[in-house]
Amino acid sequence: MKTYRTVFGVALLSSVVAAGACNRAPAPEGTATKADATADRAAEVERERAKTVADLQERVAKVERKYTENRNEVASGKRTATTGLREELKEDVTNVKEAVASLETTTADNWWERNEQAMTRTADDIEADVKRIAGSVPSPKTETATGTKGVDASTAPFTSRRDAFVASLRARVDAMDASLDHVKARGPRETELDDTRARLAKLKDDVDRLRSAEADDWWDVSKKRVTEYVDRVEASVGRLDDNKPRQ
Numbered sequence: 001m002k003t004y005r006t007v008f009g010v011a012l013l014s015s016v017v018a019a020g021a022c023n024r025a026p027a028p029e030g031t032a033t034k035a036d037a038t039a040d041r042a043a044e045v046e047r048e049r050a051k052t053v054a055d056l057q058e059r060v061a062k063v064e065r066k067y068t069e070n071r072n073e074v075a076s077g078k079r080t081a082t083t084g085l086r087e088e089l090k091e092d093v094t095n096v097k098e099a100v101a102s103l104e105t106t107t108a109d110n111w112w113e114r115n116e117q118a119m120t121r122t123a124d125d126i127e128a129d130v131k132r133i134a135g136s137v138p139s140p141k142t143e144t145a146t147g148t149k150g151v152d153a154s155t156a157p158f159t160s161r162r163d164a165f166v167a168s169l170r171a172r173v174d175a176m177d178a179s180l181d182h183v184k185a186r187g188p189r190e191t192e193l194d195d196t197r198a199r200l201a202k203l204k205d206d207v208d209r210l211r212s213a214e215a216d217d218w219w220d221v222s223k224k225r226v227t228e229y230v231d232r233v234e235a236s237v238g239r240l241d242d243n244k245p246r247q
Contacts, residue, residue, distance in 0.1 A: 085239070088195070115221065133192070180197060198235065
């Protein structure tokens with residue numbers, strides 16, 4: 001009799017446990033998959049970030065060494081370069097190091113502010129040089145971005161902020177382009193003019209790329225902007241010793 005009660009009790013307990021398991025609501029389909037995908041993407045970004053930053057730091061170190069060599073060539077009188085180009089390159093070599101270091105701590109939460117600040121600072125620097133080279137820059141013909149009227153930039157939806165920023169900055173780029181259209185120069189001034197045009201073309205590419213960017217593209221946009229900045233500074237440093245003094 002005791003054995004019967006024991007067996008019956010075990011069977012009853014198993015039924016209760018099984019019923020409870022059946023009554024529990026299953027996890028929404030795809031929840032685990034989405035969470036896993038998010039975690040995998042985050043891990044992938046961190047691996048790519050570490051490799052990208054390490055590669056860019058190595059390239060920047062080479063740029064610094066080349067810059068020192070070319071600057072010494074100019075200082076010795078073996079090559080010539082305008083004051084404007086020398087000062088711009090000195091600033092660029094410092095700024096490109098900061099840009100790579102900033103990439104190391106860029107996140108989905110802070111990337112837009114950093115991107116906006118970096119591109120605005122670049123536009124300001126280029127505009128100052130364009131004014132010095134061309135004499136003036138016409139007032140930008142500002143485009144009207146849809147969905148931004150009456151919306152504060154800090155609280156606007158991402159697409160509205162993006163569109164307003166792109167419209168404003170592209171208008172500035174077009175105005176600077178127009179200023180340089182008919183500028184002619186030779187020798188060291190031509191080298192400086194070519195470098196200014198290259199900087200402006202790089203900014204134009206960044207603006208056009210940003211036009212279709214989404215918030216989830218934060219890493220790709222940030223990485224490409226900084227990587228191409230390193231590319232551009234490498235080319236600029238190479239121009240520093242382009243010109244031999246006239247005999």
